[in-house]
Amino acid sequence: MSYFKQIEMSRYLADLSKQFGSELPLPLVANDDGYDQQNLAYWMIKDGELTIGEDKIKSRAKRGRQASALDMGASGLFSSEGVDYTVSESLDYEDTRSDEYPKTILNRILVHAGLNSIGLSDATPVAVVTGLPLKEYAPRMGEINTSLIDDKAKNMMQPVTVGSARQPSARVCFHGTYPEAIAGIADYLIDNKGQLREGLDPAAVRMALDIGGKTTDMAVIINGRDGMQIAAMQTIDMGVSNIRDILSGLVEDRVGFRLDQILRDQALNERIVEAFDESHDVADLWEQAVTEVFSQIFAEADKMRRKHPSIKELVCFGGGAALGEEVIRAKFPSVKMVENPDGANARGFLKFATTTELEQILAKVLAYFEEHNLAAPKAVEVSGTEDAPAQEAEA
Numbered sequence: 001m002s003y004f005k006q007i008e009m010s011r012y013l014a015d016l017s018k019q020f021g022s023e024l025p026l027p028l029v030a031n032d033d034g035y036d037q038q039n040l041a042y043w044m045i046k047d048g049e050l051t052i053g054e055d056k057i058k059s060r061a062k063r064g065r066q067a068s069a070l071d072m073g074a075s076g077l078f079s080s081e082g083v084d085y086t087v088s089e090s091l092d093y094e095d096t097r098s099d100e101y102p103k104t105i106l107n108r109i110l111v112h113a114g115l116n117s118i119g120l121s122d123a124t125p126v127a128v129v130t131g132l133p134l135k136e137y138a139p140r141m142g143e144i145n146t147s148l149i150d151d152k153a154k155n156m157m158q159p160v161t162v163g164s165a166r167q168p169s170a171r172v173c174f175h176g177t178y179p180e181a182i183a184g185i186a187d188y189l190i191d192n193k194g195q196l197r198e199g200l201d202p203a204a205v206r207m208a209l210d211i212g213g214k215t216t217d218m219a220v221i222i223n224g225r226d227g228m229q230i231a232a233m234q235t236i237d238m239g240v241s242n243i244r245d246i247l248s249g250l251v252e253d254r255v256g257f258r259l260d261q262i263l264r265d266q267a268l269n270e271r272i273v274e275a276f277d278e279s280h281d282v283a284d285l286w287e288q289a290v291t292e293v294f295s296q297i298f299a300e301a302d303k304m305r306r307k308h309p310s311i312k313e314l315v316c317f318g319g320g321a322a323l324g325e326e327v328i329r330a331k332f333p334s335v336k337m338v339e340n341p342d343g344a345n346a347r348g349f350l351k352f353a354t355t356t357e358l359e360q361i362l363a364k365v366l367a368y369f370e371e372h373n374l375a376a377p378k379a380v381e382v383s384g385t386e387d388a389p390a391q392e393a394e395a
Helices: 009-020 105-117 146-156 182-189 240-255 261-270 283-307 319-323 325-331 341-356 358-371
Strands: 028-033 037-046 049-058 061-063 077-080 083-087 125-132 171-179 205-211 216-224 227-236 272-275 278-281 311-317
Touching: 009 037, 028 105, 028 341, 037 105, 037 341, 049 105, 049 341, 061 105, 077 105, 083 105, 105 125, 105 146, 125 146, 125 341, 125 358, 146 171, 171 182, 171 341, 171 358, 182 205, 182 216, 182 227, 182 311, 182 341, 205 283, 205 319, 216 283, 227 283, 240 261, 240 272, 240 278, 240 283, 240 319, 261 272, 261 283, 283 311, 283 319, 283 325, 311 319, 311 341, 319 325, 319 341, 341 358
Parallel strands: 028 125, 125 171, 205 311
Antiparallel strands: 028 037, 037 049, 061 083, 077 083, 205 216, 216 227, 272 278
């Protein structure tokens, strides 16, 4: 839903400035820019209360102009550094499962496609925070991969255009990166006001299990004097993409023909395959593929739990958790599921940025504005008797 096309930006920024006690010159958007899906989160005001709007798009793009609208114009076209990409869920698409993905034009294009999906385009200034899997964010305990984080920021701040007319996409004036999995636990523990959720023990040792598109992150989280700390972490190369691959093979064996990318996604997301005017129910194969991958993931999680017997809760989230939530609940009933599990990291990024780093982000944004001679959108005073300009967006 194009949320930011439906609001008056200056009024929106004024409302948020009152909430946070700092004058916000631009919207802040979090994007869990995964290998399989982009999950977005942003602040809204609904009935006078601070809440989080969410949206998501699939990470589906192919180099070049691949689709045309009915008027023969380019459809879903994004361009950067002279390279065209078509973003569409209805085409074959490029594999994002690469260690170089966070630094690629493809990653940049998909993040901008997400921004456009919520109505941020036309050179609108925006601050963006995204994430990295644990082993990429911190290859070893206590060692932050500042080189990759810096490279990702440089990549994200390159300009992108939309359509054959090369209209500007949103203008990224700040980019920050947070560790996945840790962010999801933060979302589980902390409400929208930065307070511990009711009924949760802050001292409990918890294990995060973030099942993503390409990887699964596991981390043991303790609450120390300086807040949340990581006692152990591990990333395994297993996620939704493995389920898709196994399921596709099972389906192809049954139907006797090779699936294209559209049918591979249909089998994964809808548990049916509609081809050549025939519909094939593949729900049993879907459960077989999900169970096979989850059994391996939870076996690795159990190994980590046995090394840390003080763990009180195993908290699960991520796109894979959303896809196979019913299987997890049935086969692993002791696991705590985060509500709307595929959006947990994005919401966590947003909360981290707002509660711990907002002043630093604002300082860097203002420095960017000054360096590029940009005028910040001016927030307007909003009467308390007027309706809040920001109404809740549909996820």
